[in-house]
Amino acid sequence: MFYRELENKRVRCELCPRGCIIANNTTGFCRVRKNVNGILYSLxxxxxxxxxxxxxxxxxxxxxxxxxxxxxxxxxxxxxxxxxxxxxxxxxxxxxxxxxxxxxxxxxxxxxxxxxxxxxxxxxxxxxxxxxxxxxxxxxxxxxxxxxxxxxxxxxxxxxxxxxxxxxxxxxxxxxxxxxxxxxxxxxxxxxxxxxxxxxxxxxxxxxxxxxxxxxxxxxxxxxxxxxxxxxxxxxxxxxxxxxxxxxxxxxxxxxxxxxxxxxxxxxxxxxxxxxxxxxxxxxxxxxxxTYCWKCGNLLIKRYGFHIVSYNERCNACGEEIRIAGKKWMKAR
Ligand code: SF4
Missing domain, CATH: 3.20.20.70 (Aldolase class I)
Incomplete structure (x- = not known):
């Protein structure tokens, strides 16, 4: 995906802003995308x-x-x-x-x-x-x-x-x-x-x-x-x-x-x-x-490292709700 063929079997990779021009049988800067006869392969x-x-x-x-x-x-x-x-x-x-x-x-x-x-x-x-x-x-x-x-x-x-x-x-x-x-x-x-x-x-x-x-x-x-x-x-x-x-x-x-x-x-x-x-x-x-309530500073989600110790989405002091995306899985803990 995301490359263009150039003359002499070279290709230009357009996946990332580096825009590598890759000669036949060589790889781009990331060393994992290789030009083989004018086709760019993801190794x-x-x-x-x-x-x-x-x-x-x-x-x-x-x-x-x-x-x-x-x-x-x-x-x-x-x-x-x-x-x-x-x-x-x-x-x-x-x-x-x-x-x-x-x-x-x-x-x-x-x-x-x-x-x-x-x-x-x-x-x-x-x-x-x-x-x-x-x-x-x-x-x-x-x-x-x-x-x-x-x-x-x-x-x-x-x-x-x-x-x-x-x-x-x-x-x-x-x-x-x-x-x-x-x-x-x-x-x-x-x-x-x-x-x-x-x-x-x-x-x-x-x-x-x-x-x-x-x-x-x-x-x-x-x-x-x-x-x-x-x-x-x-x-x-x-x-x-x-x-x-x-x-x-x-x-x-x-x-x-x-x-x-x-x-x-x-x-x-x-x-x-x-x-x-x-x-x-x-x-x-x-x-x-x-995580603290941005309005009043109340502790809402207490973490230790990567683990959640306690969880509150709504501040019980001022009623503000914090932004959480995706489904919550707190019940799994
Ligand atoms: S070959 Fe790798 S480093 Fe070069 S433009 Fe493509 S993705 Fe970026």
């Missing part, structure tokens, strides 16, 4: 390199189908080169395209057999296993399962539009400013990411965002304010924002973990700017893992 189709059952809160999605479980899978590959990647063994450092052969029908069967409520396309970037994800998603929907993506948002508009038909919710990383993306993730132009986010919203997909805060790189007051301002203006003040703690990984082993006060400052900035649902992630047991 990772049906090859699940990681698979697990996770709570939806782990994605993180805090306002979609709370309390549900999802079959989560990934293939190898990525269209970005984040120096801080937490799944770099799968996304970057693979010698060949590997994975357990699981056809879309079988993936959906696995979900049903395990009694989960949905399927998550996660761990690496689902855009680069688009065709595989798309086929699983269509079957999942037919069988009453939800579909959620965890994505870097580096996806072209047509692909976003097409997949949104089967997508219920998405968590998109907003990593930093233009310079951050260029130097830390090899993204030359960030506008397509923000366009993709607007398109998902236009298509009615429930959106939450995550910003991994790396000390000294994207933690300034100005950087956080710019991210929050964009979200508020374009996605709305009820969009849940997750600020996650960085821990040394991959090519950033010499950077310290994010101190708590930096995360708490980001939280305060977003709240003071009028965002209703702001969370601190990767700090188990922190009070800002929980």
């Amino acid at each position: 990772n189709y049906g090859k699940a390199a990681a698979i697990a059952i996770d709570p939806i809160e782990k994605k993180p999605l805090f306002h979609f189908a709370p309390g549900s479980q999802c079959l989560s899978f990934a293939t190898v590959g990525c269209n970005l080169r984040c120096k801080f990647c937490q799944n770099w063994q799968l996304s970057q450092e693979f010698d060949e395209v590997y994975g357990e052969e699981i056809e879309p029908e079988h993936m959906v069967e696995l979900a049903m057999e395990n009694g989960v409520e949905g399927i998550a396309y996660t761990y690496t970037e689902p855009t680069i296993f688009y065709e595989y994800a798309y086929d699983v998603m269509r079957l999942a929907k037919k069988n009453g399962l939800y579909n959620v993506w965890v994505s870097n948002g580096y996806t072209n508009k047509d692909a976003v539009k097409r997949v949104s038909k089967y997508m219920d919710a998405i968590n998109v990383d907003i990593k930093g400013d233009e310079r951050f993306y260029r130097t830390m993730a090899m993204v030359p132009d960030i506008r397509p990411i923000f366009n993709a986010l607007k398109e998902y919203k236009e298509c009615g997909v429930w959106i939450e965002t995550t910003t991994l805060i790396i000390p000294g790189y994207n933690d300034s007051k100005e950087a956080i304010e710019n991210i929050v301002l964009w979200i508020k203006k374009n996605l709305g003040e009820s969009t849940p924002i997750h600020f996650s703690a960085f821990h040394p990984d991959y090519k950033l082993m010499d950077i310290r973990s994010t101190p708590l006060h930096i995360l708490e400052r980001a939280y305060s900035i977003a709240k003071n700017m009028g965002m209703r649902y702001v969370y601190i992630g990767n700090v188990f047991g922190h009070k800002n893992e929980s």
